[in-house]
Amino acid sequence: xxxxxxxxxxxxxxxxxxxxxxxxxxxxxxxxxxxxxxxxxxxxxxxxxxxxxxxxxxxxxxxxxxxxxxxxxxxxxxxxxxxxxxxxxxxxxxxxxxxxxxxxxxxxxxxxxxxxxxxxxxxxxxxxxxxxxxxxxxxxxxxxxxxxxxxxxxxxxxxxxxxxxxxxxxxxxxxxxxxxxxxxxxxxxxxxxxxxxxxxxxxxxxxxxxxxxxxxxxxxxxxxxxxxxxxxxxxxxxxxxxxxxxxxxxxxxxxxxxxxxxxxxxxxxxxxxxxxxxxxx
Amino acid sequence: xxxxxxxxxxxxxxxxxxxxxxxxxxxxxxxxxxxxxxxxxxxxxxxxxxxxxxxxxxxxxxxxxxxxxxxxxxxxxxxxxxxxxxxxxxxxxxxxxxxxxxxxxxxxxxxxxxxxxxxxxxxxxxxxxxxxxxxxxxxxxxxxxxxxxxxxxxxxxxxxxxxxxxxxxxxxxxxxxxxxxxxxxxxxxxxxxxxxxxxxxxxxxxxxxxxxxxxxxxxxxxxxxxxxxxxxxxxxxxxxxxxxxxxxxxxxxxxxxxxxxxxxxxxxxxxxxxxxxxxxx
Numbered sequence: 095x096x097x098x099x100x101x102x103x104x105x106x107x108x109x110x111x112x113x114x115x116x117x118x119x120x121x122x123x124x125x126x127x128x129x130x131x132x133x134x135x136x137x138x139x140x141x142x143x144x145x146x147x148x149x150x151x152x153x154x155x156x157x158x159x160x161x162x163x164x165x166x167x168x169x170x171x172x173x174x175x176x177x178x179x180x181x182x183x184x185x186x187x188x189x190x191x192x193x194x195x196x197x198x199x200x201x202x203x204x205x206x207x208x209x210x211x212x213x214x215x216x217x218x219x220x221x222x223x224x225x226x227x228x229x230x231x232x233x234x235x236x237x238x239x240x241x242x243x244x245x246x247x248x249x250x251x252x253x254x255x256x257x258x259x260x261x262x263x264x265x266x267x268x269x270x271x272x273x274x275x276x277x278x279x280x281x282x283x284x285x286x287x288x289x290x291x292x293x294x295x296x297x298x299x300x301x302x303x304x305x306x307x308x309x310x311x312x313x314x315x316x317x318x319x320x321x322x323x324x325x326x327x328x329x330x331x332x333x334x335x336x337x338x339x340x341x342x343x344x345x346x347x348x349x350x351x352x353x354x355x356x357x358x359x360x361x362x363x364x365x366x367x368x369x370x371x372x373x374x375x
Numbered sequence: 376x377x378x379x380x381x382x383x384x385x386x387x388x389x390x391x392x393x394x395x396x397x398x399x400x401x402x403x404x405x406x407x408x409x410x411x412x413x414x415x416x417x418x419x420x421x422x423x424x425x426x427x428x429x430x431x432x433x434x435x436x437x438x439x440x441x442x443x444x445x446x447x448x449x450x451x452x453x454x455x456x457x458x459x460x461x462x463x464x465x466x467x468x469x470x471x472x473x474x475x476x477x478x479x480x481x482x483x484x485x486x487x488x489x490x491x492x493x494x495x496x497x498x499x500x501x502x503x504x505x506x507x508x509x510x511x512x513x514x515x516x517x518x519x520x521x522x523x524x525x526x527x528x529x530x531x532x533x534x535x536x537x538x539x540x541x542x543x544x545x546x547x548x549x550x551x552x553x554x555x556x557x558x559x560x561x562x563x564x565x566x567x568x569x570x571x572x573x574x575x576x577x578x579x580x581x582x583x584x585x586x587x588x589x590x591x592x593x594x595x596x597x598x599x600x601x602x603x604x605x606x607x608x609x610x611x612x613x614x615x616x617x618x619x620x621x622x623x624x625x626x627x628x629x630x631x632x633x634x635x636x637x638x639x640x641x642x643x644x645x646x647x648x649x650x651x652x653x654x655x656x
Contacts, residue, residue, distance in 0.1 A: 101540060198486045199504075199538035204479045223480075224539075231540040257480035258505075259382060259512040 095177050097184045101192070101232055104185050108234050116143035120235035120262075122226060125149040125186075126166040127175045130241060130270040130278035135179035137267045138239040147176055148185040148229050150192065154200075155221025161364075166283050185233060192228060201227045203250045203257070206344045210246050210357055211368065214334050219250045226251055230262050238262050243269040243277050245357050245370040249344055269369070271297065277369045288330075289362040295328035296360060300371035303338070303356045307374050314338040314347045317373070318356070325360055334359035334366065338373065350374050376458050378465045382473070382513055385466050389515050397424035401516035401543075403507060406430040406467075407447040408456045411522055411551040411559035416460035418548045419520040428457055429466040429510050431473065435481075436502025442645075447564050466514060473509060482508045484531045484538070487625045491527050491638055492649065495615050500531045507532055511543050519543050524550040524558050526638050526651040530625055550650070552578065558650045569611075570643040576609035577641060581652035584619070584637045588654050595619040595628045598654070599637070606641055615640035615647065619654065631655050 098104045111118060119142035121134045131147075139145050149172055156162035169186070176184055200220050206212075207219040230238065240248045252264050270278045275297030276290070285293060299321040306317045318338055325331050336358040338347050347354055350373065357370040379385045392399060400423035402415045412428075420426050430453055437443035450467070457465055481501050487493075488500040511519065521529045533545050551559045556578030557571075566574060580602040587598045599619055606612050617639040619628050628635055631654065638651035 105540075105542075196534075197538050199482065199484050199535050201539075202481050202483060204481070206479065228538075228540050231542060234542070253477075254480050257478050257509075258482075259386075259509050261386075261512060261515070 095173070095181055095183065097173070097186055099186055099188065099191065101187060104187075104232050107183065108232070111144050112234065117236040118142050118144045118146055118233060120229065120233050120238040121145075121147045122229050122238065122240070123147055123149055124151045124165065124280065125172050126168055126280040126283070127172045128278045128280065128282075130243065132175055132179055133270045134239045134241055134267050135176065135181060137265070138237065139180055141237045141239070141265065142235070144183070145179075145181050146183045146185060146233055146235070147181050148187075148233070150185070150187055150225070150229075152192075152221055152225040153189050154193065154224060155218050157215050157217055160215070161281075161284075166280055185229075192225070200224045201254060201258070203253050206246070206249050206253060209344055209346070210335055210337060210339070211359060212246065214359070219247070222247055223250055223254050227254065227258070227260070230255075230260055235262050237265050239265045239267050241269060242266050243279065243369065245355060245368075246344060249342070275301075277367070279367065281365055281367065284365040285362060289365065292328040292330055293360075293362050293367060295325050295331060296358060296367060296369045299324045299336070299358070300356055300369060300373065304371060304373040304375075307350055307354075312350045314350050314354075317350060321356065321358070325358070330362050332361040334361060336360075341372070376454070376462055376465065378454070378467055380467055380469065380472065382468060385468075385513050388464065389513070392425050393515065398517040399423050399425045399427055399514060401510065401514050401519040402426075402428045403510050403519065403521070404428055404430055405432045405446065405561065406453050407449055407561040407564070408453045409559045409561060409563075411524065413456055413460055414551045415520045415522055415548050416457065416462060418546070419518065420461055422518045422520070422546065423516070425464070426460075426462050427464045427466060427514055427516070428462050429468075429514070431466075431468055431506070431510075433473075433502055433506040434470050435474065435505060436499050438496050438498055441496070442562075442565075447561055466510075473506070481505045482535060482539070484534050487527070487530050487534060490625060490627070491616055491618060491620070492640055493527065495640070500528070503528055504531055504535050508535065508539070508541070511536075511541050516543050518546050520546045520548050522550060523547050524560065524650065526636060526649075527625060530623070556582075558648070560648065562646055562648065565646040566643060570646065573609040573611055574641075574643050574648060576606050576612060577639060577648060577650045580605045580617070580639070581637055581650060581654065585652060585654040585656070588631055588635075593631045595631050595635075598631060602637065602639070606639070611643050613642040615642060617641075622653070 119138035201223040354374040400419035482504040635655040
């Protein structure tokens with residue numbers, strides 16, 4: 095497994111791989127890898143000849159006052175997990191490599207970025223779309239695997255790939271959860287033991303919503319309010335949003351239709367967690 | 376020479392070319408080809424195995440009230456000129472192919488797009504950057520040739536290619552002029568015979584600025600005002616801007632330094648013409 099820090103070197107490496115007519119699968123990450131990432135890497139491993147992951151804590155997707163500086167990092171542990179998952183190459187650039195002096199370009203996806211996480215993080219998805227466009231151009235993957243935990247991010251990337259005619263296939267992968275249901279996230283490391291316990295309410299609220307729908311409740315407001323009440327029962331939970339939305343347009347639904355997704359963002363202390371589930375499967 | 380109207384077909388054609396390890400040169404155009412485009416095609420012809428031009432009047436680079444609807448078109452004449460220039464393929468998509476229902480993505484370059492043409496056409500360069508990003512992803516050219524007449528556009532495309540790590544080399548080509556110095560442009564077709572005569576003042580004003588610099592005048596304001604006075608002496612000329620700028624940052628200069636460019640946009644009747652020249656060579 096090789097580690098590449100420079101865009102120029104990464105591009106040369108990609109040329110070498112392509113010259114052998116090998117295909118490339120990419121798993122973009124911000125590092126601090128956990129079992130969720132491992133699952134993405136296993137998925138990607140089977141989709142192409144060559145598996146590359148990127149590890150880059152992308153500054154432009156963090157807003158003012160967000161956790162850029164304290165975002166957890168552990169490259170040595172990441173390397174071990176990547177090697178175990180038979181990753182051939184880690185692309186680990188510096189911010190200066192990705193955004194050198196004079197940098198001025200951004201990629202924006204409108205509409206689906208305005209609600210949910212976009213409402214409280216107005217520049218977040220611009221940062222995500224821009225860095226993914228760059229990574230796709232640098233690494234030229236045939237496929238890129240994204241976790242469904244970042245539900246809105248996945249929708250934004252798919253929209254961008256289709257709109258900009260990018261030559262990469264986006265493959266979604268299911269959310270990996272702890273035994274008690276908490277979605278795996280690097281940010282879980284921020285939680286105190288008490289917060290960690292209370293945070294299981296998120297998964298339970300999603301399950302509860304799904305069960306209400308299964309039992310015949312099709313009114314989105316009723317289901318949403320039940321989930322909100324359940325979350326509020328957990329000490330310290332501060333809701334950013336709980337929404338039931340169309341899976342493609344991400345527009346809030348009045349009536350729950352097949353494919354509908356409940357998506358939520360909730361803070362425990364200073365830690366903001368997101369999760370989602372198809373509640374009408 | 377083949378004409379392709381669909382993105383999917385164009386991508387398949389590109390795959391076929393690439394599978395033969397042939398290189399591709401692209402000349403993006405809005406059609407209504409003239410000798411300036413022919414010169415770009417000749418240049419591009421020598422830079423790759425396969426020469427593709429795009430003909431697409433890109434709606435998103437026109438502002439409200441601009442000349443999208445009346446922009447001149449003559450595909451039959453364009454085909455003749457392209458065939459003579461040994462173009463192998465014309466990509467001629469419909470607006471619906473490029474911007475289907477649900478389209479939501481744009482590429483923005485900040486800073487260098489705010490002045491000059493960007494001041495009076497605030498969404499123009501977003502449209503240009505977005506369509507070029509799309510064309511580069513669809514056609515995957517090794518090189519793309521752009522005319523220096525569209526000076527700010529060239530700077531925007533270069534910035535975008537560098538920032539988004541696009542795998543295309545941007546090659547500039549000198550402005551082709553009529554015998555009396557008027558820069559070739561599809562929009563020259565709009566000019567009345569009188570306007571056409573008066574429009575030669577643009578080239579003369581650029582030459583005059585260059586001569587003043589050669590004679591020792593380094594003060595940008597003095598040189599600019601001399602050019603403005605000359606242009607105003609032409610009946611019907613209405614100045615949008617006349618600026619002396621740094622060729623990379625496009626920032627206005629106080630003192631003229633080597634490489635400095637005078638750029639201008641002037642209306643004759645309803646026709647807006649642009650031109651530029653390195654006045655400190």
